[in-house]
Amino acid sequence: MDSRDGQLSVRPRTASMSRTLPAGLSVTARVPASSANLGPGFDSLGMALGIYDEIDVRTTDSGLTIRVEGEGADDVPWGPSHLVVRAIERGLESAGVWADGLEVVCRNVIPHSRGLGSSASAVVGGLAAGCAIAAKFDPALATSADQLVQLAAEFEGHPDNAAASVLGGIVVSWTETDRAADIGRDGVPVAEHHGRVYRAVRLDAHPSLRPIVLIPEERSSTAHTRGLLPEVVPHGDAAFNVSRAALAVVALTQRPDLLMPATADRLHQAQRAPALPLTTSWISRLRAAGIAATVSGAGPTVLALGTSEFPAELRELAAIDGLRVVEPGLADGVLID
Numbered sequence: 001m002d003s004r005d006g007q008l009s010v011r012p013r014t015a016s017m018s019r020t021l022p023a024g025l026s027v028t029a030r031v032p033a034s035s036a037n038l039g040p041g042f043d044s045l046g047m048a049l050g051i052y053d054e055i056d057v058r059t060t061d062s063g064l065t066i067r068v069e070g071e072g073a074d075d076v077p078w079g080p081s082h083l084v085v086r087a088i089e090r091g092l093e094s095a096g097v098w099a100d101g102l103e104v105v106c107r108n109v110i111p112h113s114r115g116l117g118s119s120a121s122a123v124v125g126g127l128a129a130g131c132a133i134a135a136k137f138d139p140a141l142a143t144s145a146d147q148l149v150q151l152a153a154e155f156e157g158h159p160d161n162a163a164a165s166v167l168g169g170i171v172v173s174w175t176e177t178d179r180a181a182d183i184g185r186d187g188v189p190v191a192e193h194h195g196r197v198y199r200a201v202r203l204d205a206h207p208s209l210r211p212i213v214l215i216p217e218e219r220s221s222t223a224h225t226r227g228l229l230p231e232v233v234p235h236g237d238a239a240f241n242v243s244r245a246a247l248a249v250v251a252l253t254q255r256p257d258l259l260m261p262a263t264a265d266r267l268h269q270a271q272r273a274p275a276l277p278l279t280t281s282w283i284s285r286l287r288a289a290g291i292a293a294t295v296s297g298a299g300p301t302v303l304a305l306g307t308s309e310f311p312a313e314l315r316e317l318a319a320i321d322g323l324r325v326v327e328p329g330l331a332d333g334v335l336i337d
Helices: 083-095 118-137 145-156 160-167 190-194 222-227 235-253 256-262 269-275 277-288 312-320
Strands: 004-006 026-036 045-060 063-070 101-108 170-176 197-203 210-216 292-295 302-306 323-326
Touching: 026 118, 026 160, 045 118, 045 160, 045 210, 045 235, 063 083, 083 101, 083 118, 083 145, 118 145, 118 160, 145 160, 145 170, 145 197, 160 170, 160 197, 170 235, 197 235, 210 277, 235 256, 256 292, 256 302, 269 277, 269 292, 277 292, 277 302, 277 312, 312 323
Parallel strands: 063 101
Antiparallel strands: 004 063, 026 045, 045 101, 045 170, 170 197, 210 302, 210 323, 292 302
């Protein structure tokens, strides 16, 4: 696909962006897909999956050139409003540097609007690339994984997908609003910039754990499916999910024989079911077959968690229903070359 040119930048240069990067600096970010919630861990549990987007970034003397290949190439804006470009600029801004021009190439493999964290991956890849270019210019500007989680979660509004793409493996994430924030590079607390501090830790998965995703052709809107959730939930349902989310940590890391009870949920999957009929029917079918299945993020992809080969007969039935069965494996976090 041809490149398209645009005017840099989305946001004006700020006083904190005090140094200009030379032309010719380049990096490549390879960022994994992710699945969020994992059943009961709504907006808190996540998993990095071995489906990857790649982002090449090079500084130039002026302007913006962007090329998008693969998933979403015909659906996303090819200019300063592109999510990757905005994330690159935010990464540069966080490091206090500026680029007069950028060349950006996005090679997309992660399906869009399927519950596999494509937007979070775009944000993480762009931020990581921008921060890495700044660190090439001056190693003292290197960004930590915790800082990258914060920056990425600010885009998303919650850290589960973003943290998984940053840290890899399985993550537990949370949001803090009632404590002193970290101090940013400009000396101002992070929470004063954005109001929330986002945290995450990586867990080591049990070595036998095998995530499998069933990806439909249809797409879903996260905003729509999130809008189906009630503002208030019964105390009993909240207590149920707290216990199952805690159990999920045990099942995913030590006791995969507990995956079935550990992936049960009362807070979001049934509420979203009317908008996801195929997803819901397949979750029921898989769980009836003894396979721990959940909605991947906001759907419509189905996430199945187990320790054995996915049954051939179910694979055939999934194909008949238009579901692509992929065994991506667990992934490490974003990589920079």
